[in-house]
Amino acid sequence: MEIxxxxxxxxxxxxxGWFFGGMKLVTPSESIWLQHPLQPSTHFSFRLKRCWQRRISGHLVRIxxxxxxxxxxxxxxxxxxxxxxxxxxNDHGL
Incomplete structure (x- = not known):
């Protein structure tokens, strides 16, 4: 899935990536892992809502x-x- x-x-x-669950934030100058496929927290979590915040080009980005x-x-x-x-x-999918 891409947004x-x-x-x-x-x-x-x-x-x-739907198969391994990895999630990245990609800009022309950098690629930031939000959920790495090798981290256990990517696959095992009891939280229904997760948030990630990064500062990119002077702007606060929240996923x-x-x-x-x-x-x-x-x-x-x-x-x-x-x-x-x-x-x-926003989007809804796997």
Whole structure:
């Protein structure tokens, strides 16, 4: 799954691999792991909502992932992207 958005005037995208669960924030100048496939917390978590915050090009970027309670690994999850507190993109999928 990929979600394209802008951080100021910099293009960015949130990329998530459905098979291993890795998730990255990618800009033209850098690639930041939010969930690395080799970290146990990527696969085993009891939280229904997770948030990540990073400062990119002077802007605060927050990614929120909300998962369902039952069988979360095989059901669609919701993703929201905020830049400086404003919702710029959201999607629902694996």
């Amino acid at each position: 394209d958005f802008s951080i100021g005037n910099v293009s960015a995208k949130l990329v998530r 929120e992932k909300t998962r369902p309670l039952l069988a979360a690994g095989v059901r669609p999850q919701s993703y929201s992207v905020f830049v400086d507190g404003e919702l710029v993109a």
